[in-house]
Structures are given as C-alpha cells and as structure tokens.
Amino acid sequence: MKIYLGCIPCFARQAVEAAEMATNDHKIREKIVREALKVASVIPFDKTPPHMGKEIHRIIRKTVGNNIDPYKSLKDKYNKKAMKIYPEMKEIVKKSKNPLETAVRITIAGNIIDFGITTTDSIIHLMDIVNETLNRPFAINHFASFEKDLQKAKKILYLADNAGEIVFDRILIEEIPDYKERITLAVKGHPIINDATLEDAKQTGLTQLVRVIENGSDAPGTILEECSEDFRKEVKSADLLISKGQGNYETLSETSYNVYFLLKAKCPVIAGDLGVNVGDIVIKKGNYNG
Amino acid sequence: MKIYLGCIPCFARQAVEAAEMATNDHKIREKIVREALKVASVIPFDKTPPHMGKEIHRIIRKTVGNNIDPYKSLKDKYNKKAMKIYPEMKEIVKKSKNPLETAVRITIAGNIIDFGITTTDSIIHLMDIVNETLNRPFAINHFASFEKDLQKAKKILYLADNAGEIVFDRILIEEIPDYKERITLAVKGHPIINDATLEDAKQTGLTQLVRVIENGSDAPGTILEECSEDFRKEVKSADLLISKGQGNYETLSETSYNVYFLLKAKCPVIAGDLGVNVGDIVIKKGNYNG
Numbered sequence: 001m002k003i004y005l006g007c008i009p010c011f012a013r014q015a016v017e018a019a020e021m022a023t024n025d026h027k028i029r030e031k032i033v034r035e036a037l038k039v040a041s042v043i044p045f046d047k048t049p050p051h052m053g054k055e056i057h058r059i060i061r062k063t064v065g066n067n068i069d070p071y072k073s074l075k076d077k078y079n080k081k082a083m084k085i086y087p088e089m090k091e092i093v094k095k096s097k098n099p100l101e102t103a104v105r106i107t108i109a110g111n112i113i114d115f116g117i118t119t120t121d122s123i124i125h126l127m128d129i130v131n132e133t134l135n136r137p138f139a140i141n142h143f144a145s146f147e148k149d150l151q152k153a154k155k156i157l158y159l160a161d162n163a164g165e166i167v168f169d170r171i172l173i174e175e176i177p178d179y180k181e182r183i184t185l186a187v188k189g190h191p192i193i194n195d196a197t198l199e200d201a202k203q204t205g206l207t208q209l210v211r212v213i214e215n216g217s218d219a220p221g222t223i224l225e226e227c228s229e230d231f232r233k234e235v236k237s238a239d240l241l242i243s244k245g246q247g248n249y250e251t252l253s254e255t256s257y258n259v260y261f262l263l264k265a266k267c268p269v270i271a272g273d274l275g276v277n278v279g280d281i282v283i284k285k286g287n288y289n290g
Numbered sequence: 291m292k293i294y295l296g297c298i299p300c301f302a303r304q305a306v307e308a309a310e311m312a313t314n315d316h317k318i319r320e321k322i323v324r325e326a327l328k329v330a331s332v333i334p335f336d337k338t339p340p341h342m343g344k345e346i347h348r349i350i351r352k353t354v355g356n357n358i359d360p361y362k363s364l365k366d367k368y369n370k371k372a373m374k375i376y377p378e379m380k381e382i383v384k385k386s387k388n389p390l391e392t393a394v395r396i397t398i399a400g401n402i403i404d405f406g407i408t409t410t411d412s413i414i415h416l417m418d419i420v421n422e423t424l425n426r427p428f429a430i431n432h433f434a435s436f437e438k439d440l441q442k443a444k445k446i447l448y449l450a451d452n453a454g455e456i457v458f459d460r461i462l463i464e465e466i467p468d469y470k471e472r473i474t475l476a477v478k479g480h481p482i483i484n485d486a487t488l489e490d491a492k493q494t495g496l497t498q499l500v501r502v503i504e505n506g507s508d509a510p511g512t513i514l515e516e517c518s519e520d521f522r523k524e525v526k527s528a529d530l531l532i533s534k535g536q537g538n539y540e541t542l543s544e545t546s547y548n549v550y551f552l553l554k555a556k557c558p559v560i561a562g563d564l565g566v567n568v569g570d571i572v573i574k575k576g577n578y579n580g
Contacts, residue, residue: 005306005316008323012330013299020295033298034331040302041327045320 001250003045003052006269011040011052015059018193021070022060035059048250049269050221057192057218069191071163078113078164078194079203085127089171092134100150101143102134103175104262108281109133110168111161111245111264113194139265139280146260146283150176153240156183158210159222159252161245162193163200169244170206172262184211184234189227190218195247221247224255243286246270252286259286291540293335293342296559301330301342305349307405308483311360312350325349338540339559340511347482347508359481361405361453368403368454368484369493375417379461382424390440391433392424393465394552398571399423400458401451401535401554405484429555429570436550436573440466443530446473448500449512449542451535452483453490459534460496462552474501474524479517480508485537511537514545533576536560542576549576 015036019029039055061068089106096102109130150156158173160166166187173179185206188195201212216228222243224232235241241259243252249261249270261284265271271278305326309319329345351358379396386392399420440446448463450456456477463469475496478485491502506518512533514522525531531549533542539551539560551574555561561568 005310005319005323008306008327009299009303012302016295016298026295029295030335033295037298037327037331041324041331 001048001253001270001273003043003047003049004269004273006272007049007052008040010267010269011049011056012037014053014193015040015056018056018060018070021074022064022068028063032056032059032063035063048221048223050219050223050247050251053193053221053247054217054219054223054226071191071194075163075194075196075200076203078162079167079200081126082110082113082164082167083204085130086167086170088127089130089168090174092130093171093175100147100175103172104143104146104283105133105136105281106130107168107172107244108262108264108283110165110171111262112266113162113164114245114266133264133281136281138283139276140274140282140284142260142285143283145285149240149258149260153238153258154182155238156240156242157234157238158183158185158242159215159244159248160185160187160196160201161248163196164194165245166196166200166206167204170204170209172242173206173210179210184213184238186213186215186222186231186234188218188220189214189216189231192218192220195220219247219251221251223251241286249274254287256287256289258288258290260284261286291338291543291560291563293333293337293339294559294563296562297339297342298330300557300559301339301346302327304343304483305330305346308346308350308360311364312354312358318353322346322349322353325353338511338513340509340513340537340541343483343511343537344507344509344513344516361481361484364405365453365484365486365490366493368452369457369490371416372400372403372454372457373494375420376457376460378417379420379458380464382420383461383465390437390465393462394433394436394573395423395426395571396420397458397462397534398552398554398573400455400461401552402556403452403454403484404535404556405452423554423571426571428573429566430564430572430574432550432575433573435575439530439548439550443528443548444472445528446530446532447524447528448473448475448532449505449534449538450475450477450486450491451538453486454484455535456486456490456496457494460494460499462532463496463500469500474503474528476503476505476512476521476524478508478510479504479506482508482510485510509537509541511541513541531576539564544577546577546579548578548580550574551576 015033019032036056093099093102112129201207215231217226243259243261265280305323309322326346383389383392402419491497505521507516533549533551555570
C-alpha cells in the first residue's frame with residue numbers, strides 16, 4: 001500500500017508522540033518534529049507508510065542517541081498485560097466450537113495494541129476487545145482458504161506486529177498443528193514504535209515455543225529491500241506467510257507471496273484501501289496465484 | 291497563545307483537508323500539502339496557531355488560484371442551517387430566566403461550527419448542541435463581570451468567528467441593550483477556512499442589525515499586526531471586545547485589551563492552555579487591568 005495524502009497528519013502525530021516519549025527537553029522535541037516534517041515534505045508517495053515511521057525513529061536516534069527506545073516501558077507493560085489474560089484466552093479457545101477460528105479472532109483482537117495508530121496507552125481493557133472480536137463478523141473472510149493452506153504448508157513464516165500483541169499471536173500459533181516444526185516467528189531487527197523485537201519474544205515465552213528470527217530492519221512493517229538477506233531468504237523459502245497487523249499489510253499488500261493478512265482496520269486510510277470500515281476485522285489472502 | 295508541539299498534527303490535517311476541498315487534482319493536492327509541511331517545519335513557535343492556518347490558505351491560493359474559497363459551499367450551508375434554528379433559539383432566550391446568560395450559552399454552542407478543528411461537515415444536529423450547552427456548567431465563568439462591563443461600555447467590538455456561527459452571535463448581540471448604537475461586528479477581510487466574512491454577515495442579516503467591518507486580514511484569528519490600520523484603530527478605541535472562538539483566543543489571549551473570550555474548548559492544546567477539559571465552555575476575561 002502506497003502513502004496516501006490521509007497518512008500525512010498521522011505521520012505528524014507519530015513524530016510528536018515519539019518526540020515526547022524520547023525526551024523531556026522541549027528544544028530537542030521541537031528539533032525532532034521539525035526534521036520529521038522536512039522529511040515528510042519530500043517523501044515519495046510510492047513508498048509505503050512504514051517508510052516514514054522508520055525515518056521518524058532514525059531522526060530520534062540521530063538526535064537523542066543511538067540506544068534510545070522511547071516505547072520500551074510501554075512495551076514491557078503490554079507484554080505483561082497480555083500475559084496476564086493469556087490463561088483466560090486459552091480457556092476461550094479450548095471451549096470454542098472452532099478453536100482455530102477463535103484463535104484467529106483473538107489474534108486479531110490483539111492488533112488493537114498499536115501505538116502507531118491509537119493515542120498512546122489509551123487501551124486498558126484488553127479482554128473487552130477480545131470478547132467484542134469473538135462476535136464480530138469478518139469484513140473480509142478468507143478463513144476457509146487459510147485453514148486449507150495451513151494444512152499443506154511445510155514452512156510457515158509468521159510476521160509479528162507489536163509487543164503485547166505477540167502474546168495473542170501465541171494463542172494462534174499454539175492452535176496450528178505441528179507448530180514447533182513448521183512455524184518461524186519473525187520480529188523486527190531494531191526497536192521501532194512498539195513493534196515486537198527479540199526481547200519481547202523472550203519476555204513472552206515465544207522463543208521457547210518456536211524458532212524466532214529478526215528481520216534485520218527498523219521499519220514498522222516489512223520493507224523487504226531493507227531487511228537482511230537471511231530474512232529475505234526465509235520469506236522466499238516459506239510456503240505460507242502469516243502477516244499480522246497494519247504495518248505488514250502496508251508493506252506487503254502488493255507482493256505476490258502466499259500471504260494471509262490478519263488485522264483490525266484501525267485507520268480510515270487502510271480501511272479505504274481494503275474497502276472495509278474502520279474497526280472491521282479482516283483475514284485476507286494476498287495476490288498469490290500459485 | 292503560542293504554537294504548541296501538539297498543534298503540528300492539526301496543521302497537517304488542516305492542510306490535507308483544505309487541499310482536498312480546493313482541488314480534485316491529486317498532484318496539486320500533494321503539492322499543497324508538501325509546501326505546507328515545509329512551512330510548518332520552520333514556523334517560529336512564538337507565533338500563534340492561526341499564523342499557520344493563514345499560510346496554508348496562502349499556499350492554496352498561490353497554487354490553485356487567487357479566487358479559490360474551498361469552504362464557500364460549506365459556509366453557505368451552515369449559514370442556512372443556523373438561520374433555520376434561529377427562531378427556536380430566540381424562543382429559548384425569551385422564555386429563560388436570565389436571557390443574557392442564555393444568549394451567551396447559545397452563542398458559545400454555535401462555536402461548535404468549526405472546520406479548523408472538527409472533521410469537515412460532521413455536525414448535523416445543532417439544536418442538540420444548543421440544548422447540551424444550556425445545561426453545561428461554565429469551566430471558567432466571568433459572566434458576572436461581563437454583564438457589568440457590558441453596562442458601562444460605549445463602544446463594543448464583537449470579533450466574529452465562523453460562518454453559521456454568526457447566527458448564534460446574532461442571538462447574543464440582540465440581547466445586549468442598545469446594540470445598534472454600541473456594537474460593531476468584525477469579520478475577516480478574506481476567506482479563510484470557514485471563518486465569517488462580509489458575505490456571511492450579509493447572508494445572515496447581520497449587516498442590517500449592526501455596523502459590520504472587515505479586519506483586513508486572511509488569518510483564522512485576529513493577528514493584529516496583519517490587520518488593517520483602520521481595524522486596529524477600532525480595536526484601540528473600543529471599551530470592550532467580545533472575542534468569539536478559538537482562533538481569536540489563540541491570537542489575543544496575551545494582549546491586555548478589555549476582552550472577554552467566549553468559546554468551547556475543542557482541542558486538547560487550547561483546553562490545556564486554559565486549564566479546562568476538552569468540550570468545556572468558557573467565558574473568560576482577558577488580562578485587562580484598567
């Protein structure tokens with residue numbers, strides 16, 4: 001998905017929020033935001049939105065310091081919040097008529113944890129979101145095809161989205177037969193907004209569950225040409241990609257891999273691109289024709 | 291009120307919305323938004339937010355044409371909408387225990403018509419807003435002082451805010467004794483967002499009610515140094531200014547005229563500056579110590 005004009009105000013909001021989290025120094029905040037506006041004023045619109053997210057955080061690292069991770073404590077907090085409701089979510093899956101579909105729904109519910117989109121730290125009641133998502137119709141529903149492809153696939157690459165959210169991903173992963181052998185989980189190579197990194201996968205027990213790899217990139221999505229060569233090889237050799245969240249959709253929607261996009265449409269631009277309403281849940285097969 | 295960091299995303303939104311209203315040509319929209327981002331990246335933070343609104347519309351005129359008024363049809367629509375409920379509002383004032391205070395409340399309710407703040411054209415039920423505002427406590431309440439100053443003032447300058455909203459201003463003006471002799475209504479010198487101009491004052495009958503003057507400026511507020519000399523003289527010679535809405539507050543809050551700010555706090559930045567909550571209604575005396 002390319003950058004739409006409607007993405008621009010969101011870029012500005014992301015820059016302000018990230019600057020405010022990165023430093024208390026008002027002069028430095030101002031410098032970060034001004035620099036981000038300059039980059040936004042010339043960014044090619046044939047790039048994807050996560051290009052801009054990446055640029056904002058590069059500006060922050062350049063200005064505040066290389067080791068800065070403004071979202072670290074929020075990420076820890078949401079990992080813990082999600083771990084707390086993990087047993088309850090497992091129970092729901094166990095009792096449901098179609099555990100795989102229920103796990104897909106719960107995984108999508110976890111997509112609400114997204115500080116690239118919502119105002120920071122405004123979500124408290126994760127279980128309310130889970131329960132709402134269990135009963136919401138899919139706006140795009142390629143679940144049947146997903147289930148079939150899951151049975152066939154030998155190598156599944158699961159592209160994680162955010163910290164906290166990966167606990168919800170764990171719920172789906174554990175419902176996929178032979179997941180230990182078949183699934184590799186990919187996380188970001190460097191901290192970017194609240195995207196899940198190797199550290200988050202460790203914190204939430206996912207490294208003990210499946211093989212976890214880093215994609216080598218600091219973009220809040222999967223910009224393949226910026227990922228490591230090793231990661232690109234993993235993508236090419238996978239039979240099936242599970243792409244979680246908006247950032248991965250934005251960066252992979254026009255590729256032709258055998259990919260399923262699992263997400264909640266949280267902004268009007270993405271909802272428009274998908275032809276659904278804001279708030280809708282989606283499991284959508286990509287352009288693969290193999 | 292100076293520009294806060296939190297104003298920046300709003301500037302970007304205003305630029306996108308105005309560009310979308312000004313032209314259907316995507317390339318030109320993009321050009322407008324890029325140019326606006328460039329200006330925002332260097333705008334001095336000791337300016338007031340309406341400086342940026344003004345810049346955006348200057349960019350639009352420069353790019354699309356001098357006579358462009360993207361908001362013209364929306365303004366006409368809201369003038370008509372407001373005129374339609376004018377009799378009902380008059381009836382409420384007539385029946386109320388304190389007609390002047392009720393008129394102040396109704397005038398503030400009209401401040402909801404603001405396309406600089408809310409997403410364009412999302413407000414339908416103006417009477418609902420009026421009724422809600424009649425029963426809402428003032429977050430800052432200098433009404434008693436306002437009433438006293440009104441009795442004394444010989445020359446009152448009423449700074450209008452938006453089209454449509456001026457019909458609500460009419461409700462207050464008509465409750466002020468000897469308004470025909472004492473009140474001058476000031477509108478913007480050129481179209482800017484949905485701010486009221488002479489054309490709107492004519493459409494809504496205000497030119498037949500009181501003397502109406504233009505401020506000579508194209509900013510969505512009252513940037514005195516950019517207004518005409520004639521207008522500045524009017525400001526100086528007035529005993530009392532009635533300042534309506536956010537834009538006028540933003541540009542006059544730090545002056546020391548005998549001014550009362552009547553507004554609904556619609557954005558977190560202004561609410562923060564005033565020390566109130568978003569949605570609160572305010573009648574606030576300025577810094578005057580005469």
